[in-house]
Amino acid sequence: MNAFDLGEFEKEAQEQWTHAFESNPSKLEKCYLTVAYPYPSGAMHVGHGRTYIVPDVIARFWRMRGKQVLYPMAFHVTGAPVIGISKRIANKDPKTINLYRDLYKVPQNVLDEFADPLTIVRHFASEYQRVMTACGISIDWRRRFTTVDPTYSRFIEWQWKHLYEAGHVIKGAHPVRYCTVDDNPVGDHDLLEGDTAEVIRFTLVMFQYSDAFIPTATLRPETIYGVTNLWANPNVTYVRALVDGSAWIISKEAAEKLALQDHTVEIKEEIAGRDLIDKMVSHPLCGNVPVLPADFVDPDMATGLVMSVPAHAPFDYIALRDLQNAGKYAYIKPVPLIRVEGYGGIPAQDAVERAGITHQMDNRMDALTQEIYSAEFSKGRLFEKYGGKPVRVARDDVAVLMIEKYGSKIMYEFDTRPVVCRCGNRVKVKILHDQWFLKYSDPEWKKQVSSHLSDMALVPPEVRLEFERTVDWLKDWACTRRVGLGTRFPWDPTQLIEPLSDSTIYMAYYTIAHKIREIDPKLLTPEVFDYIFLGKESADLPEKKKLDSMRVEFLYWYPYNYRFSAKDLISNHLTFQLFHHVAIFPKDKLPQGMVVFGMGLLNGAKMSSSKGNVFLLEDAVRDFGADTVRMFLMGSAEPWQDFDWRNELVVSTKKQIERFFNTVIESKDAAGEPHDIDRWLLSRLQAHIERTTEALSNFQTRQALQEAYFGIDTDLKWYRRRLPENIDGSRDLHTLCSVWIRLLAPFIPFTAEHLWKKIAGEGLVSFSPWPVADKRLVNTRIELAEELLSRTVEDIESIEKLIQITPKSITISVAPAWKHEIFLQIANAHDRTTVIKEIMKDDTMRRRGREATDAAKQCTTLIHRLPPQVVESLAREPINEAQVFEAAKKFLEKEFGVLVHITDAESGKHVKAATALPFKPAIIFE
């Protein structure tokens, strides 16, 4: 059967591969590759395909190079997303139903089961395995697990015991975005609006108002000395509430918020905003000030009341000025308290007037506020009578003073609003207690990670800086959750370990996953894992024999050689796993390298499941064949670059595979005697082998394909052109095919497996030895001769096209010996600018005069234009050009259909002959 049928090849190979990639410790050197396991909440698209195919190509490459390769896979099912999905499906949310039923093509009877979240991940996990297998990904499936397996939970508990004992896990309180309807913290992806909002810490300044307090929130407590009034919104209903037992006047919204931030709040009565206007309030640091009306005061911002510092806040300045322009409160004057370079006595006035702002609603107001805020913070200094400290110092000092002496409290609030939950409710800030953290901020821990990072191999090298910044920047990570799937947190079983935190050292678990299943989870105490992973002996270990065999696995495989993952995981997962590894494992078991992937585009637009802009991997395999999908994904971009899936390109990739297939089928039985051109072909092949090997060693899948496919294909074109008439390919083509199939086997394993059977008879190409370049077959003489010939052919073609006449004959005039001498001298010269003078010192050259200097100049230009390797070879050993052309005379005459003469330029009469240079003969049309 010689037909090109990818589907047939796939069936053939799958039968032989069933258990082929199961990998056990052996005498061979190991190579352990791991990729971030998927969260199977939907169908795989071609972007996922690339994520798993890249490591597979690398795995297949190293396997052929004789290493014991481990490439395992598992499924991450802990976390909350699937819970939301199952709820939405149960509630018949049309968008979700559409996604799962129509796009992911989940059968209705399965969809009905999706009310149970675990069913969803189980369903898609088996789909993943099926499609990965269809793509030919060489995974050891015996080691498959999910993160809710009881044995895995025991492993996580063991890990956390160590983290805890090392002081990396701490308990604290923490302000979070919170939805009171869902009764849960709100993540970025759960926000309808306000995803850029940050939680800011405000100081509440407590103004005395008769028997109650009016708290105003500020970021600038030091400006208390310049307060001239408070602002209240006359159209808002405020409340009088008992907050921690004392009476506060605040907005209704504020009462609700404060109740979430460690305060007991009891609303007593409502107070109309207008009833507060013109009332006097006081604070020990600013004395008595009035409450003034302002429509801009937002009851949903902090306490709903604010203090006014017109000298330093542009908003306050304009609001006051507007009231005064209406003839009111003329007695109030801005009170400056900060001196700052670049501004006059009243900075807010200065800035507003300079910007020409006349109106409260001017959209430059925010920028102006920010400008003054920054200027005063970085360069401002309080007046002597207020202590004379720089603002950056005074701000904290005054805040502390207020909290200690004047009853101030802290209130958390967003910097921009509104912030709205997916459920439609306004998000608030809540202080969460009993929240546990991984202390990634710990400088000592960071230092260990940095130090290890500097020893790691990172691909591509540019990501190193990003990793370093991430390690610096990481803060404490909240590592427990209240909802979702996962392992219970050992010190508070009401909480779960957060899903990113349980996925940090699972690469070690793969080494034992297929064996630990045989042990009752109840027996898996921390001591058991201490033995397997750390070699710590202890009494009464169960199932010692099994443990020993797991210890052997771990010691053989670990540490992993490379971890593959998309670049968006640098700032969390990829860095987290380094923290956890350095915390748990000894130095010789720490990760050795990481490869970071780019993103996937579909026809130029970002791939996104939620937007429906995806091409399902299964459909791609069905429509184009697994090898086509693989070769396209590997060849269209290097792994770390973004790739763009476009059907038209995929179609042409399939044609390329077919061309390769046909070439091998046609050539594999060639038996002719080899000619010089065969020697050329094999010589070139050695370079392709070398460069493909180097590219794959560096994870450059695209570069490797350029060499292994297009490089060889181009050579074959020249080869066929040069083959003497009536002569078939030689038996060397068989050698070439054998090499070519193996070079392409990591990329298109199905086709390769099929062809290998045809050419080698038995054995799997997946386990056959990777080709090694044979130096003895490299023949630079022949390569140089062909280079000269093809360049000359190109020249003749371009002249022929230009002058548009059919010549009767073509004469090729090779350069005379003395020009070769000049060429050599220049090529070997250290300083090419002075070499011409050196040449002209020679008598015979000087006698040639101008002719010689011109030739020297032309040679210099030519040398710059030729590839350095060519110049180098020529300099080492010049070739006999006349001989090369004589040998190719028949070929040239066939190519151009006219008589071809070869002459020495000196003996030719034609003026053109004088232009002959080494490696660039004169061409004369007659």
Next chain:
RNA sequence: GCGAGGGUAACCAAGUGGUCAACGGUGAUCGACUCAAGAUCGAUUCGCGCAGGCGUUCGCGGGUUCAAAUCCCUCCCCUCGCACCA
């Protein structure tokens, strides 16, 4: 805003001082084969040129150099990350 990466001909993309008018691939045009279509093969694809050449190009502008897509500076634009989420 902060951090990282990037802008190359119709499109994708290689290329980090002279091998560069710029690899390779797509698309397009022409030609061969064919009754025809498809597939396949060959040629062309910045401008000019009836002799292998010249001119102008690598986000914009400026600089360094005998020589710049490549090094330096200003600016413009794009992508990714900025966390309690996989």
